[in-house]
Amino acid sequence: MSDHRLIASSPIPSERPIRDFALTVVRDRQVLVCADWANAVWVWDIAQDLWTEQPLAGVELPDFGHVAVDVVGERVLFAAGGEHQDPALWDLLTGELLSRSTQTCVHSMALTQVHGQAVIVAGVVAQLDERPVVVSSGADTVLVSDLAQGELIYELPCDGASGPVALSEVAGRPVVLAATLDGDVRAWADGSSIGQPLTGHEKPVSALTTMTMGGRAFAVSGGEDGTARVWDLVRQEQFGDPLIGHQGEIWTVGVTTLDDHRVVLTAGRDGVVRVWDPIA
DSSP states (O other), X not given: OOOTTEEEEEEOTTOOOXXXXXXXXXXXXXXXXXXXXXXXEEEEETTTTEEEEOOOOSOSSOOOSEEEEEEETTXXXXXXXXXXXXXXXXXXXXXXEEEEOSOOOOSOOEEEEETTEEEEESSEEEEETTEEEEEEEOSSEEEEEETTTTEEXXXXXXXXXXXXXXXXXXXXXXXEEEEETTSOEEEEETTEEOSOOBOOOSSOEEEEEEEEETTEEEEEEEETTSEEEEEETXXXXXXXXXXXXXXXXXXXXXXXXXXXXXXXXEEETTOEEEEEOTTO
């Protein structure tokens, strides 16, 4: 039986697993930019259900395990990297390689601007007390750092941290979230653990993001159990039933607004992007 919350689905033309995706707006159109299992880069126009492959120059053995995208002026910037490739930056529309980093083995990636310059960040970028911060995870640790100053703000112990992290705001307080190999999502505020772990996934959580709906804070997780789950961060409980439909692991999740509705996007091993209305 199909899930009534599923409002769209589209297979990548390469029919390969989707490793990661990022969302942006290009020329007034919502697009999803993703990398497949063969490290080919594709752009999906969500409204038109149109896929376009974007060749990139300058990398002989790409490893696009994590991607990010940002629009700066007339350019669409695309960043990618993984366990075996240094993070690199391209002009997505021309395929030109703009820069490469010497940092290897990234577990998440974002694009932002610092002092007017586009930079690649190995983590999640957000605002904490009106200053830009990066949240990242390593060996059983979640780090929160001041992006502009390069200073460590918090070092949070997290046994079994699996890589995905996020930042939200609950009751006026910034809340750091991290996923674990146990299938939990854990939370901290002001440097201290809060509440009980959010449980439900039967395997490791491989993707995590946050959103607001109706003024309330939510998290969205995707797991190796093939389910995505929406979490009410105020009540600290799962919101609705799991989003089920993928054949295999979910490796990446995202949120955006379509037709004035907040929607959740998921993708992974089966090579299909699915779009969900979590409150339908």
